Amino acid sequence: MKKTFIAAIIVAALWAAPSGAAAEGADWRFIQNSGDNSIIYYDAESVVAPVKNTADVWTRLEVRGKVYSMTLFEVSCADRRLRTLIKYGFDNAANAVIDLPGSDDAYPTRWTYIVPETFEAKLAKAVCAKIKEKEGGN
Numbered sequence: 001m002k003k004t005f006i007a008a009i010i011v012a013a014l015w016a017a018p019s020g021a022a023a024e025g026a027d028w029r030f031i032q033n034s035g036d037n038s039i040i041y042y043d044a045e046s047v048v049a050p051v052k053n054t055a056d057v058w059t060r061l062e063v064r065g066k067v068y069s070m071t072l073f074e075v076s077c078a079d080r081r082l083r084t085l086i087k088y089g090f091d092n093a094a095n096a097v098i099d100l101p102g103s104d105d106a107y108p109t110r111w112t113y114i115v116p117e118t119f120e121a122k123l124a125k126a127v128c129a130k131i132k133e134k135e136g137g138n
Contacts, residue, residue, distance in 0.1 A: 028060060031126065032119045038063045042123055047130045053078035055127040056085065066092045069100075076111070077128035082120050084109040 027044040034040075039062045046058040055075045061068045067090040075082050085108045089098040114120045 029126070031059070031122050036063070038068070040119060042126060044126075044130065047127050047134075049131045049134060050074075052135070053128075053131070055124075055131045057123070057127045059123065070097065073123065074108070075114075075124050075127055077124065077131060080114045080124065081111045082114050082124060083111045 025045060028041040029044050030039065031042050032040045041060045043058045048056050050056055053076065055077060057073055057075065059071045059073060069087055069089050071087040072085040073082055074085050087100055087107065089100050091098050114124050
């Protein structure tokens with residue numbers, strides 16, 4: 001619970017900017033547009049490699065111009081798998097991150113293989129290239 005609170009504070013700081021604008025310290029980059037008026041971005045500044053060939057990255061889902069949720073993914077670049085570490089909702093009126101019901105019980109999710117031509121495949125391609133660049137091209 002303490003980790004969730006600390007993560008929520010960090011996430012709240014990232015969301016200080018209005019929807020559609022990059023928060024200071026965040027570099028939101030477009031990753032996918034869906035037919036239901038939703039757009040997904042990833043934060044290029046948040047990409048870290050806690051373990052070699054693994055990337056952690058925050059994503060942001062906007063629906064009709066309003067922030068809907070923020071998710072921290074862990075991507076295994078070596079074996080093309082992904083899991084969700086935590087997911088938060090976002091209250092646009094209060095400009096605040098909110099816990100989703102049952103989120104402490106549901107996360108992290110189990111590892112799943114990345115299916116080609118999906119949002120997850122696009123995300124993995126982007127963040128694994130960034131990690132490879134940071135690791136010196138290995």
